[in-house]
Amino acid sequence: MPACTTNPHALAGVIARLNAPDYDRWAAQIRATGGCRQPIHLRGKVEHYDRGTGRLLHCYTTRNEPDGILRLPCKTRRASRCPACAEIYRADTYHLIRAGLIGGKGVPESVTAHPTLFVTLTAPSFGTVHSRCEKNGKVSPCHARRDAETCPHGRVMSCTAKHCLDDPHLGEPLCPDCYDYTGSVLFNALAPLLWKRFADSLRRRLAKLGGLTLKDLREHLTVSFAKVAEYQRRGVVHFHAVIRLDGPGGPAAPPPSWATADALTHAVRHAAHVVSALVPAIDDQPARLLKRGTQFDIRPITLNGDLTEQAVARYIAKYATKAAECVGTLDRRINPLDNLDAFNLREHPKRVIAECLRLATIEDLAELRLANWAHMLGFRGHFSTRSRHYSTTLGALRAAREHHARDHEITTGRLPLFEEDTILVISEWTYAGKGYSVGDQIIAAAIAGTRIRDMAGGAR
Ligand SMILES: [Zn+2]
């Protein structure tokens, strides 16, 4: 018996599934999804024809599958939606970040000699928040101030607590009424633009250092990067990036001799300082210039130094599977008509979301589409991106895995083995839903060897 349940509806579902004549095939489908929490249901067929004679050689249809559907993994990158698929995404991201640092997967090993930095671009302050500072294993008080000021709302701007790692107050403002929610939302919304301007400015500075025009730079140098967005506890996005200098066309060629790690460090510092984005005046607030935080961290990545390539790859891959839900917001879009009080959110994320919805009604900010991205606290960029020449792609890693799976299916007799160029393949697929019924969820959890709680939560 897979698991205990007191829900009679679920129990009936479990019994019906276990007794179904096609249970073995259903279980095989579930195993093939690798423990996916919300498998995609497809209906359709694949037909193989002989190009020469037009003869139908083989036909696969989901009509003969359990419930007439094929279940495939959802392939989400988000751990909050499907831990099993996010784990595959994390592992793939790790391998492709690592290949860009030490070679492999089509990247030559000589890439280790290219200047490479790990850069963290922070966000500015929008007000004092509860934080945890640990030095040599000792936690210091949050904001201990002997002559602490009292803010206009009557709150003393001091906190002597030594917050533990999972303290829900971490990242929350000492005074929510003083906190600049407008700035925090606008910064998240403009973070992708700030990154683009940073990358442009970096290239311009490097061109200048090499005595070249920006147009000529690509004949000598390629700036390759892989970046990931991370939400800080206060709900503001910052970026971690691997930035590498290659020769023209990518990692196969060395960068010119003037393009050293020092030159790259200088150019990164310069770009991080000068880049800004202008926000128009809104309501009673004047126009403002948003800039990156003054703190930024630039560290060289070496094979045996403080910051190894494994540590960097692990770090980036970890954040690639996370999104804003880690700071207590919702994992789905919010309708401006929704009652935010009904979501049981903490006050801080609720106020950020409310500010997104308020700013969304201002015409000058319409293009930021803040209502659509309120659940992301205003950020609408990609979480994990790489420039074209960084290393291999997630698509290539996936294709290699699917090719392997196809070989397995051929050797186990499910797919016919034909010469590909003599065959015409026609396939038709339609989406038929996703997830599990409650009964199926219990059996799927038992098959995947996880707790039912880990399987639950996927949309149906
Ligand atoms: Zn999944």
Ligand SMILES: [Zn+2]
């Ligand atoms: Zn505190």
Ligand SMILES: [Zn+2]
């Ligand atoms: Zn205040």
